[in-house]
Amino acid sequence: MQIPEVSERRRIECDVLVVGGGTAGTMAALTAASNGASVLIMEKAHVRHSGALAMGMDGVNNAVVPGKATPEDYVADITVANDGIVNQRTIYQTATRGFEMVQRLESYGVKFEKDEHDEYAVRKVHRSGSYVLPMPEGKEVKKVLYRELRSRNVRSNVTMTNRLMPVRVLTVDGRAVGAVGFDTRTGEFVTVSAGAVILAAGAAGRLGLPASGYLYGTYENPTNAGDGYAMAYHAGAELSGIECFQINPLIKDYNGPACAYVANPFGGYTVNGEGNRFVDCDYWSGQMMAEVKRELESSRGPIYLKLSHLPDATISEIEGILHTTERPTRGTFHEGRGTNYRDRDIEMHISEIGLCSGHSASGVWVDEHARTTVPGLYAAGDMALVPHNYMIGAFVYGDIAGEDAAIFAKSASRPELPEDQIEAAHDLIYRPAANPDGPPQPQVEYKLRRFVNDYLQPPKTERYLSLGVEAFERMRTDIAQMGARTPHELMRCAEVSFIRDCAEMAARSSLERTESRWGLYHARDDIPAQDDASWFCHLNLSKDAGSGGMKFARRPVAPYIVPVPGFERPDGVPDELAPQGVELAEAWR
Amino acid sequence: MAQATSRSDVPVVIDEVKCIDGCTLCVDMCPLDSLAINPDSGKAYMHVDECWYCGPCAARCPVDAVTVNIPYLLR
Ligand SMILES: Cc1cc2nc3c(=O)[nH]c(=O)nc-3n(C[C@H](O)[C@H](O)[C@H](O)COP(=O)(O)OP(=O)(O)OC[C@H]3O[C@@H](n4cnc5c(N)ncnc54)[C@H](O)[C@@H]3O)c2cc1C
Ligand code: SF4
Ligand code: SF4
Numbered sequence: 085m086q087i088p089e090v091s092e093r094r095r096i097e098c099d100v101l102v103v104g105g106g107t108a109g110t111m112a113a114l115t116a117a118s119n120g121a122s123v124l125i126m127e128k129a130h131v132r133h134s135g136a137l138a139m140g141m142d143g144v145n146n147a148v149v150p151g152k153a154t155p156e157d158y159v160a161d162i163t164v165a166n167d168g169i170v171n172q173r174t175i176y177q178t179a180t181r182g183f184e185m186v187q188r189l190e191s192y193g194v195k196f197e198k199d200e201h202d203e204y205a206v207r208k209v210h211r212s213g214s215y216v217l218p219m220p221e222g223k224e225v226k227k228v229l230y231r232e233l234r235s236r237n238v239r240s241n242v243t244m245t246n247r248l249m250p251v252r253v254l255t256v257d258g259r260a261v262g263a264v265g266f267d268t269r270t271g272e273f274v275t276v277s278a279g280a281v282i283l284a285a286g287a288a289g290r291l292g293l294p295a296s297g298y299l300y301g302t303y304e305n306p307t308n309a310g311d312g313y314a315m316a317y318h319a320g321a322e323l324s325g326i327e328c329f330q331i332n333p334l335i336k337d338y339n340g341p342a343c344a345y346v347a348n349p350f351g352g353y354t355v356n357g358e359g360n361r362f363v364d365c366d367y368w369s370g371q372m373m374a375e376v377k378r379e380l381e382s383s384r385g386p387i388y389l390k391l392s393h394l395p396d397a398t399i400s401e402i403e404g405i406l407h408t409t410e411r412p413t414r415g416t417f418h419e420g421r422g423t424n425y426r427d428r429d430i431e432m433h434i435s436e437i438g439l440c441s442g443h444s445a446s447g448v449w450v451d452e453h454a455r456t457t458v459p460g461l462y463a464a465g466d467m468a469l470v471p472h473n474y475m476i477g478a479f480v481y482g483d484i485a486g487e488d489a490a491i492f493a494k495s496a497s498r499p500e501l502p503e504d505q506i507e508a509a510h511d512l513i514y515r516p517a518a519n520p521d522g523p524p525q526p527q528v529e530y531k532l533r534r535f536v537n538d539y540l541q542p543p544k545t546e547r548y549l550s551l552g553v554e555a556f557e558r559m560r561t562d563i564a565q566m567g568a569r570t571p572h573e574l575m576r577c578a579e580v581s582f583i584r585d586c587a588e589m590a591a592r593s594s595l596e597r598t599e600s601r602w603g604l605y606h607a608r609d610d611i612p613a614q615d616d617a618s619w620f621c622h623l624n625l626s627k628d629a630g631s632g633g634m635k636f637a638r639r640p641v642a643p644y645i646v647p648v649p650g651f652e653r654p655d656g657v658p659d660e661l662a663p664q665g666v667e668l669a670e671a672w673r
Numbered sequence: 674m675a676q677a678t679s680r681s682d683v684p685v686v687i688d689e690v691k692c693i694d695g696c697t698l699c700v701d702m703c704p705l706d707s708l709a710i711n712p713d714s715g716k717a718y719m720h721v722d723e724c725w726y727c728g729p730c731a732a733r734c735p736v737d738a739v740t741v742n743i744p745y746l747l748r
Contacts, residue, residue: 129704133729138704247706268706298746300705300723307704337747413726417743572706572721 087514093273098124099493101278106135108465108482109284110229115486117241128249132230140223142409145474147217148179152206155179157213159646165369166471171642173452174470178477185479193228195221207349210367223409251578252509253319256499260461264509271571279493280460282485285312287466288586292436293533301339303435309579310586312467321456322449322624324469327593328605329437330444331373336433340411342389352391356384370603388429399425442466454485516577522567525576532559536587543609544594552591596636616654682745683719691738692716699730
């Protein structure tokens with residue numbers, strides 16, 4: 085293919101650039117546009133079916149519905165599930181604004197389950213509160229958002245591009261001023277000048293290699309290769325909790341959720357090979373994952389999602405949800421293996437590792453306004469550190485980022501874009517095309533991700549993690565030699581560089597935190613004890629401007645604004661009052 | 674570097690008889706951009722073995738020409 089010159093490029097301008105048109109990105113665009121900003125969504129897939137919601141979602145995992153739960157319950161639950169290391173102010177936003185978001189989605193046409201009294205039918209999966217709200221027509225959610233983005237009053241303010249993939253955020257004097265990328269079909273080089281940039285590029289879901297060896301057989305949509313994490317890092321933003329991996333209990337080999345959140349209310353639950361329950365709470369946490377792994381590796385393994393004891397009609401109802409929404413090929417998979425839920429329970433396993441704040445607590449450091457540590461740069465959704473934020477949290481933070489970024493962009497100057505950064509990004513994108521006979525992406529990626537499994541999969545130890553760092557350093561050379569022949573292959577090659585960045589961050593952060601915490605997510609076999617005296621704090625990493633290497637800083641856990649029953653802060657810092665004036669907060673009292 | 678081409682069993686299969694000339698819907702929708710139109714036949718096909726077995730291609734095909742199988746390694 086022809087490599088374009090650096091100067092030969094499409095130049096786009098907008099007020100707010102949104103990277104990724106998934107859950108958080110679409111909401112960010114809608115809100116930024118309604119605040120008067122001209123918005124550009126750069127999406128590497130197609131907005132209509134991209135990201136985690138490619139085929140919809142079967143329910144909201146974390147809605148705080150008035151009368152069913154309180155924001156305080158929710159914040160306390162999530163605090164405990166994260167061993168206390170959270171910025172409660174960020175979680176409080178999801179807790180207090182989630183219901184308004186449910187109503188906003190409803191006004192767009194998304195349907196949520198109601199009971200016979202027309203009340204939201206929330207269910208209990210978490211340890212104490214009830215926050216799980218089924219979406220009976222959840223497969224429509226992305227369609228509804230897409231329609232909204234194309235509606236008459238929004239259309240004039242929002243430009244949606246598909247198959248356009250940024251690879252770096254551009255900065256001037258430490259502020260985000262745009263991005264640089266390319267068209268993954270034509271190979272065209274593109275720069276964007278923007279007043280503010282919102283990163284909403286999803287989880288780092290293509291990090292560990294699934295046990296099947298299939299590169300794209302990941303829990304997360306494999307388009308989410310950690311692009312956002314790498315872009316934030318190279319823009320100078322802090323990332324946090326990267327050592328707190330995401331690992332999920334999934335259908336063995338299929339690598340999709342089975343899942344207890346859907347099956348629990350119908351009477352389904354997780355058992356070991358002897359048919360006994362072994363977790364007391366099905367809520368996905370590092371603790372639960374440690375219990376799952378222990379069971380799998382004991383003589384009591386494997387583990388199953390047990391449904392076979394349920395009446396036929398109930399099983400049909402569960403199938404009706406599991407085989408049509410979210411991951412609808414579940415049915416095809418079971419059929420191929422001859423598994424019928426009526427006479428065979430579903431064999432489960434644990435997933436490859438990833439980085440994700442939607443499910444775990446590893447992401448770009450943000451405050452309660454979705455601001456990163458780089459002015460003008462926002463992050464929302466799975467890649468932004470608001471623990472266990474799931475779908476509603478992605479929508480809430482998309483909304484918050486959209487509003488704040490629109491305001492920021494209004495008064496932001498538009499400096500000349502930095503040519504040196506544009507040239508470096510040009511090299512990152514097109515270098516493989518200059519060397520078309522170099523090793524192809526599938527081989528390089530397989531090798532890289534096998535090292536991720538070999539050295540990073542918990543339980544972690546100093547020796548293995550150090551070997552991991554070495555391997556990921558070595559992979560820089562492989563990546564520099566990778567070859568590509570089409571724009572599509574260039575996309576995959578750029579993703580491999582993101583995966584490598586995330587792998588190195590994961591290894592180094594795991595080495596740095598010299599204790600064990602969060603169950604399996606950061607289980608250090610060589611240091612099995614939790615060390616509250618030294619490590620009751622966030623571990624933030626960023627790019628050292630001088631050396632270009634990774635540097636670490638400890639951030640204290642901010643004072644709690646919500647008391648956590650039964651949990652005593654090891655550092656004894658007293659609580660503060662919850663913020664006043666947050667619109668919804670009053671309504672709860 | 675000398676390169677070998679090796680065969681791969683791809684998960685998504687398109688019924689060329691049903692597939693409509695000029696349509697590109699499945700190609701447009703695939704999050705992985707794994708489908709393309711074969712310039713010789715004008716029909717859609719899977720051009721790379723990169724698939725999340727997610728289903729938009731099949732869901733959006735107006736003539737039901739797309740079958741999503743589970744990738745061979747997971748089957
Ligand atoms: C299989 C599965 C089941 C789930 N089930 C539930 C559930 O039942 N309930 C619940 O509440 N939550 C659930 N979740 C979690 C929830 O879906 C996510 O937390 C949420 O959707 C994340 O939103 P996001 O915007 O961060 O990511 P996404 O919605 O994945 O969006 C990321 C977008 O960025 C794009 N992108 C990535 N890189 C680039 C780049 N370089 N350039 C341009 N675009 C890029 C992607 O194509 C994608 O469109 C589930 C997740 C998965 C994967
Ligand atoms: S199943 Fe999903 S990833 Fe596979 S071809 Fe269809 S749309 Fe693309
Ligand atoms: S959507 Fe169906 S008809 Fe259209 S190109 Fe794809 S297979 Fe052919």
